[in-house]
Amino acid sequence: MYRIGELAQRYQVKTDTLRFYDKQGLLTPLSxxxxxxxxxxxxxxxxxxxxxxxxxxxxxxNDIAELLSIELDKANWACADVKxxxxxxxxxxxxxxxxxxxxxxxxxxxxxxxxxxxxxxxxCSILENLESTEAAIRFEKRSH
Amino acid sequence: MYRIGELAQRYQVKTDTLRFYDKQGLLTPLSxxxxxxxxxxxxxxxxxxxxxxxxxxxxxxNDIAELLSIELDKANWACADVKxxxxxxxxxxxxxxxxxxxxxxxxxxxxxxxxxxxxxxxxCSILENLESTEAAIRFEKRSH
DNA sequence: CTTGACCTTGGATTAGACTCAAAGGTTATA
DNA sequence: TATAACCTTTGAGTCTAATCCAAGGTCAAG
Numbered sequence: 167m168y169r170i171g172e173l174a175q176r177y178q179v180k181t182d183t184l185r186f187y188d189k190q191g192l193l194t195p196l197s198x199x200x201x202x203x204x205x206x207x208x209x210x211x212x213x214x215x216x217x218x219x220x221x222x223x224x225x226x227x228n229d230i231a232e233l234l235s236i237e238l239d240k241a242n243w244a245c246a247d248v249k250x251x252x253x254x255x256x257x258x259x260x261x262x263x264x265x266x267x268x269x270x271x272x273x274x275x276x277x278x279x280x281x282x283x284x285x286x287x288x289x290c291s292i293l294e295n296l297e298s299t300e301a302a303i304r305f306e307k308r309s310h
Numbered sequence: 311m312y313r314i315g316e317l318a319q320r321y322q323v324k325t326d327t328l329r330f331y332d333k334q335g336l337l338t339p340l341s342x343x344x345x346x347x348x349x350x351x352x353x354x355x356x357x358x359x360x361x362x363x364x365x366x367x368x369x370x371x372n373d374i375a376e377l378l379s380i381e382l383d384k385a386n387w388a389c390a391d392v393k394x395x396x397x398x399x400x401x402x403x404x405x406x407x408x409x410x411x412x413x414x415x416x417x418x419x420x421x422x423x424x425x426x427x428x429x430x431x432x433x434c435s436i437l438e439n440l441e442s443t444e445a446a447i448r449f450e451k452r453s454h
Numbered sequence: 455c456t457t458g459a460c461c462t463t464g465g466a467t468t469a470g471a472c473t474c475a476a477a478g479g480t481t482a483t484a
Numbered sequence: 485t486a487t488a489a490c491c492t493t494t495g496a497g498t499c500t501a502a503t504c505c506a507a508g509g510t511c512a513a514g
Binding site: 324326327330334343345346347365370371372 | 470471472473474479480481
Binding site: 220222224233241242243244245247248252253255260267269270273276282284286290 | 364366367368380381384385386387388389390391392393396397399400403404406407409410411412413414417418420421424425426427428429430431432433434435436
């Protein structure tokens with residue numbers, strides 16, 4: 167059982183942020199004290215940890231809310247619905263990873279092409295090395 | 311040789327956006343017409359294509375500018391400098407991909423755990439399935 | 455009984471990336 | 485030669501996401 171300030175300090179966020187997450191339905195403590203103070207449990211802490219990590223991974227708060235809405239009342243979801251939501255996020259992630267990998271490969275080619283010495287970089291062309299990437303991405307898009 | 315409107319239409323961006331990219335130094339046409347119109351070449355088009363793709367891949371305009379600054383006057387860069395810039399971006403990408411993959415694995419586990427039928431989703435726990443991911447991410451961070 | 459943590463509501467801020475307005479000059483075509 | 489569609493500049497406005505702050509009030513611990 168933590169009060170807002172304790173939880174905030176533990177995870178290095180502002181109390182304002184926690185109140186904001188509450189308002190957004192991302193992290194609503196189960197109960198309040200008699201005087202209205204938010205009371206966070208260990209499972210709220212888990213949830214917060216998840217939020218912070220997901221955020222760092224690049225999910226927006228909206229995405230995260232969608233993912234967490236499953237957790238909130240699992241019993242009222244059908245297994246198939248959960249699978250659908252999750253699989254959709256999975257597709258996004260897969261596409262994103264592919265895109266990043268393409269870009270990474272292109273940069274890798276560029277890096278490899280550079281000798282790394284004090285010589286002029288006249289032959290290090292980003293645009294040149296990225297061409298095949300672009301083609302790959304364009305192809306991928308058509309296939310969706 | 312395109313005028314701003316032609317290039318804009320070709321890549322489905324606003325002319326305003328192209329002027330903005332010009333102002334930001336991201337895409338500055340080599341020359342102007344006698345009357346001051348921006349004149350874009352095919353290589354500017356390549357550059358724009360690169361910008362659009364990089365943007366979609368999640369790079370900020372600042373990142374992109376940094377990458378493209380190499381192209382602009384390659385001759386004045388040492389090979390080693392190019393390598394340094396590029397390798398830094400590569401590191402970012404590698405980390406990002408790892409993070410996304412972790413998350414993806416966790417979601418995959420969740421999806422697998424869901425039977426996908428009309429049954430209650432009481433046992434589909436995102437938080438549960440993400441625990442190992444969190445551990446992995448935390449570990450990764452410490453090692454930097 | 456003071457001080458600091460908490461509460462609420464409502465508005466301000468920040469960053470990034472545009473997007474528009476105003477006032478005018480240019481070019482293609484009927 | 486008119487007129488629409490294009491272009492120029494400067495400077496300001498918009499939008500979203502995610503906070504962050506302020507004012508005015510309540511609560512808890514020493």
